Structure formats: C-alpha cells, structure tokens
Amino acid sequence: MVASKQSSPKAKDNGSKMHRRSRSGCFTCRLRRKKCDEGKHQCRACKHLGLKCEYKRPSWWTNSEQRKQQKEHIKSIIKRTKISEKATAQMNAQMGADTPPGLSHSLPTSATYSVTPRTRAPSVDSPFSPEYDFNGPPLHEHYDIYGQPHVLSPPYDANPHHQPYSDTQYEVDIKTDSQIYVNDIPTRKDSSTSTFSTYYPPPITSATTAFHEDAWVHDGIFEDTNVFGTDQGLDFDFGYENPLASETVRIDVEECDRPLLDHFINHVIRLIFPILEINRPGSARSDVVLPALESNKCYLHCCLSVAAIHLKSITPFPNEQLESDIMRHRYTTVQELCEALSNDTNHQQILEATLGMIFFQCSVGRPTDSLPDIPWHQHFQAGESLVRKLKLPHSMENVHGPNPRPPFNMTLTSWIDILGASMLGRSPQFADTYREKHMNGSTSGLCELMGCDDRVMYMISEIACLDALKVSGQLEDDQICHHVKQLGEYLNATDPKVYDIDQAMTATGAIRPEQLSKNITAMFRIAARIYLCSLVPGSSHQDSTMFDLVTRLAGVLEYIPAGQHGFDHSLVWPLLIGGSMSTPNSPFRQVFHDRLNCLGEGAEFGSFGRMVALLREVWHQSDHAEEGQNVHWRDVMQQKGWDYLLI
Secondary structure (H helix, E strand, O other): OOOOOOOOHHHHHHHHHOOOOOOOOOHHHHHHOOOOOOOOOOOHHHHHHOOOOOOOOOHHHHOHHHHHHHHHHHHHHHHHHHHHHHHHHHHHHHHOOOOOOOOOOOOOOOOOOOOOOOOOOOEOOHHHOOOOOOOOOOOOOOOOOOOOOOOOOOOOOOOOOOOOOOOOOOEEEEEEEEEEEEOOEEEEEEEEEEEEEOOOOOOOOOOOOOOOOOOOOOOOOOOOOOOOOOOOOOOOOOEOOOOOOOOEEEEEOOHHHHHHHHHHHHHHHHHHOHHHHHHOOOHHHHHHHHHHHHHOHHHHHHHHHHHHHHHHHHOOOOOHHHHHHHHHHHHHHHHHHHHHHHHOOOHHHHHHHHHHHHHHHHHOOOOOOOOOOOOHHHHHHHHHHHHHHOOHHHHHHOOOOOOOOOEHHHHHHHHHHHHHHHHHOOOOOOHHHHHHHHHHOOOOOHHHHHOOOHHHHHHHHHHHHHHHHHHOOOOOHHHHHHHHHHHHHHHHOOOOOOOOOOOOEOOOOOEOHHHHHHHHHHHHHHHHHHHHHOOOOOOOOOOHHHHHHHHHHHHHHOOOOOOOOOOHHHOHHHHHHHHHOOOOOOHHHHHHHHHHHHHHHHHHOHHHHHHHHHHHHHHHHHOOOOOOOOOOHHHHHHHHOOOOOOO
16 A cells, blocks of 8 residues: 555654564565565566565575675676666567567567466466576567467466466577578578577566665565465476476477477477476476477477377368378378387487377377377387386386485376276286385376376276286186275275365466365276276176266366366376266266366367267267166277277
C-alpha cells in the first residue's frame, strides 16, 4: 500500500525511528537494500533487472566475502541489462513493431532453444528446491512459428496463473548450409550460423521503477522460511551419460530441416517427458535432448522424424513434404543405426538413438499411421544388447545412498522393459535387476521419470514374469494361484500407511509434484492388482472383485488433472489394464468418456490414441461375447495386427 504524500509529521517521525523489515522478501533485494514486492517465483525488481531471485537462503548469505562477490556480480548484471535495454530499443526502432522474431539475431525468440521450457502448469513446489537456479532473464512470449492455433501441445503460458522463472545463461549456435544449383549443376554453397543467447534480456514490457546500482549495504541474517507454505518438489537428479560440456550448444542442421528442429524443441519435448518436466523443469531439454542433438547425428534424425510425424498428425490436410521428411529421416536413422551396430562402436550414442526410436513414437502420430519400420520390440533387442555392453544393469544395482544418481538411459530402458513385457506376454529382460533392487529398497529413478513409485514398478515386473510363465504353460493352475497370492501380499506391502490421495492441482491451477506422483502411483498399484487378478484361472471381468477394483481405479482417476494440460497421456498402461476389464455398467467407462471429451483432439494421438482405439475394439467384442467368454486385449491386438507399445 502506498503512503499518502500528506502524512502527518508525527507519522514521519515514527517512520524515521522504526523500520519493520520484511522477513519474506527475496535475499537479492535484501542485499541491495531494496523493497521487494515478494512476487511468486520471481519479484518484479529481479525480473526487471534479470537477477537471480532467491527466496531460500543462499549459501553466500552467511559469508561476508561471498556476499561481497555476489554484490559485484549483481552490479555487473545490472550494468549489462541497462546496456542491453538501450541496444534493444535501437534495434526495435530499426526493425519495426510488426517484424516477427527469428533466429537471425541474438534476442530470445520462440524459434530458438531455451534450456528452460515452460510446463503445462507452473509448479508451486519445485522452483524452490535447492537444486534450481533462477539466474537469467524473463522468458519470451509464446510464439507459434507455424501460425497454427490448433497445435495440440499446450502453450507454455496457457495457465493464467503462470509465473515465469529463469535458468542459467547459455548460448545455442545453429549452423545451416544451402546449395544453389543451376541446370542441376552445383554452384555456390553458403553456410551461416545463427546464435541464440540469453545474455541479452528481452525488452521490458512494463513500466517499473529504475533501480540504482550503487546503493549497497549488508543486511542482517534472517531466518529461513517457507514463503508459500507448500510441499517441496522432488529433490532428485539422474546420472546423465552425456551432460553439456559448456553452456553453449551447437547443432548442425540443414536449412530445410530447421522448422522441424524448432517444432521438436518447442512443442514435442514436453509431450515426451511430462512428469520429468514437472519434477525438474527444463531437465529433459538441457540434460537429455540438447546434448544428444549436438553430438549424435542418428539421434538428431530420429527427433526430426518424430517432429514431422507430430506435424503431420496436427495438420488438417495432406502434406507431401511432411511425408517425405518422415521417410527421409527415418530411413537415415535406421541406416546409421545398422551401420553403427555393424561397426560395434559408439555404444552410448547408438543406445540413445535406439531408445529414441522406440520411446518418442509413443507421444506422436495417429493409430491409423502405418510406417514401414522395424517393430519396437526388435529395436529393443538391439537396445538390450547395448545396455549389457555398457554394463548399465551393474551401474543401476550400485545406485544407493542418500543422493542416488541412476543412469538416465537405464531408467528409460527399465520403463520400456517392464511395461513393454506385458504387451508381449514375456518376462522383462532385466527382471533380475529389478528384483535385486526391490529387495535392497533402492531406486531406479522411475518415480521421477514417469510418476509411479519404483516398488510398484518392480512388482509389475514380477507379475509380468508370472504372466509369461502362464502363457508358456509352465505352471499348473494351483501353482498360479499360489504365486498370485504371494505377489498380492508383496503388492499390499507397497500400500501407504495412511490414505494419501488428494488433488494434485492447487486452486490457482499450479501442479503439486509430490501429490501428483502419489496419485499416479495409486493408479498403477490398482492396475497392477487388476493385472494380477486377471491371471487367476477362470477369472472374468464380471467378477465382483474385478468390478470393485476397476471402480476404485475410476475413483483415483478423478484426482489426476485432465484435459490438454493434464496427465492422461502418462496413464496409458493403467487405463488399458483397467479399461479392458470394465463392464458396460462400470463407472470407469463414464469417467473415461468424460476425460476423452476434455482432451478433445489430444485423445487421438500417441500411445493414448492407440490405447483408446484398442479399448473400443475390446469393448465391442467383450460386450457382445457369450456369457463366460473373456476377450483379452493382447488377442485383439494380434487380430488387428497392432504392434503397439502402450506406455
């Protein structure tokens, strides 16, 4: 509240004698001895000047020498910001207000690559984890390079309560080559490099008070408080095999493929790793994708192919160029993979590309897309061999302690291996590793990557092993019942001691990462019970026990955010398992139908769209089958010739 200009002398006297210091302002404003408006995630002063806004007590706060260094560092940032503002104003005057952003200059635009993307909804938890760094300028405004308002991936700032945050400064160089032909004879060849740098903050969009850079005094040490009184985000990190060697990323790409790369970075990544983006914002982009795009040509072509598939699926009319791009990049990826496998070199890069070929397809495309390609499980056989050559299972078994860092590629492999085994009626390839980790109580990073608690995923691996034994006919009925009872007891041991299901979204629309993980884990746990009960000889979807389990699954589903900014695409496997055992009068079907309506066109793409098509066919057959006849979803897939990985 602003004080009146005509304050009484007595009030002024009292003001000069007593000054109440805020204990909830950011530490940067305290150091600068400036008033902090305590804005969520980032105060106005820090946002205006491109400073690191910290509400948790930083390490430099208690050390006088470090505070002095921090003061000098902030002074230099302010000076650079003022110079950049002046240069930006001059550039805007030359370019005009209507000039669209591009990659030909160093100002941040949506056509360039930021290490820190915005997510479906801003987390009120994770930005205040000690692992996050808020040093950087405000994020750019949303800009759709293709001018397609129907793009299914949500805009970063779709939520009205979104508060942007910043990350460490970096640069991205994109090299493009163009060749000019005259009568089919190559003549001139041009090469250019476009640079995107966050060292230059964007133009200021609101009028704020100028801050002087000379007024510096040391402030007192205040107690550390939780400003918003919310849960902390998941404090976890992976052991990335190919981290960024520097803050500058250089990606060599042909000029004709630049729009595909733009689309993959800006729209597709957050569809592939939605849970990781909520738990550790920007991690998928900065720690997984950008390093691989920079150093792995095979991985680059895989991503370009996936981007073309996504563009094709959201384009309302046929596009021959996209069809050509899909086939060209898929052919190049497979060709380079085969060549690298024959040479038996660069195992790490081959594994990255192989996992990309398998997993990225789960987020894009329609069920009707038919691509002449190797089935996913044949790709996975090659991936399994590479995992063993790299000794990743051994590395995973040794992950323990208070700060575990499981290899990211092994965690992704485990996700595909465990749930993919149920698609084939086989045992997971690394079931022994999961069993060992379950006995030791150690993590594989699955909860942080895909939302389900590691222990529940280990139990799904054990159930898949029992399923494989039943399919192969190696067990008698009484043996199957005995194993089902034992696994049921082990699964019960993963239940929380108290009922912990609650809304994963706050009243302001922000995501609560820990609660979201608990809800997703509950979905997978109930689906695992349904999967286990379905193995009992003579079981049917008409059984009262099965009906109750499917009803419970529908009840928990209500606590998962729905719609295009929700997390239905992270629940493909439990929805498949529960939906395949539902009856026409089950509450599950009505809840499922309502969520499809919320998703709109988003319900038709990726593994989710394929799962919906499969469930509809299963329901069509089971609802018209004779009494006592069971229709298994794997049998329907074989009848239709669908070779899907539904995870």
